């Protein structure tokens with residue numbers, strides 16, 4: 001019978017924090033750790049085993065490729081409705097360069113559409129939580145960013161996604177340069193109803 005240390009798992013879950021690029025030291029994450037993060041993503045629960053998570057991993061010069069792409073597609077889209085903001089353009093261009101790795105988070109829609117779309121998005125979110133926890137266990141910081149170009153239809157193709165698929169954001173990863181603050185949550189009691197009779 002398998003046995004785990006529940007106290008350790010609880011400690012891992014509660015110490016997981018979102019760690020943002022400004023908090024990364026510049027040190028690179030070992031490839032084996034990135035591979036473990038991806039492998040553990042693959043073990044998320046998945047209805048009908050559709051395994052809808054799709055990732056593209058950017059590292060080294062690939063981070064510049066990503067930043068250049070994100071800023072250019074932002075520019076293209078923003079110019080269509082006169083909302084171009086140079087600060088946003090620069091931010092999209094430079095943010096990936098602060099990370100050790102960036103992983104795009106995609107949902108590949110089941111071709112037979114055997115499941116409601118939301119269940120495939122939910123499965124990808126479970127996969128991302130596995131990634132967050134694996135990163136935390138290795139002392140790696142990460143965060144799921146869903147801003148910028150995430151919901152641009154025109155951006156999907158670059159990340160290997162088709163019209164029915166969805167881009168859900170980016171996991172930025174880096175080694176935290178200092179201790180992480182503790183998190184906070186409102187009481188669970190206010191979010192749960194018990195029916196015991």
Ligand SMILES: Cc1cc2nc3c(=O)[nH]c(=O)nc-3n(C[C@H](O)[C@H](O)[C@H](O)COP(=O)(O)O)c2cc1C
Nearest residue numbers: 016017018019020143144145146147148169183184
């Ligand atoms: C689906 C999803 C999308 C998110 N998108 C963003 C984002 O675009 N920008 C951001 O600063 N944080 C984003 N976050 C991270 C949250 O800000 C973070 O989880 C929250 O502040 C709680 O902090 P913790 O993760 O350290 O517990 C996202 C988290 C999730 C689950």
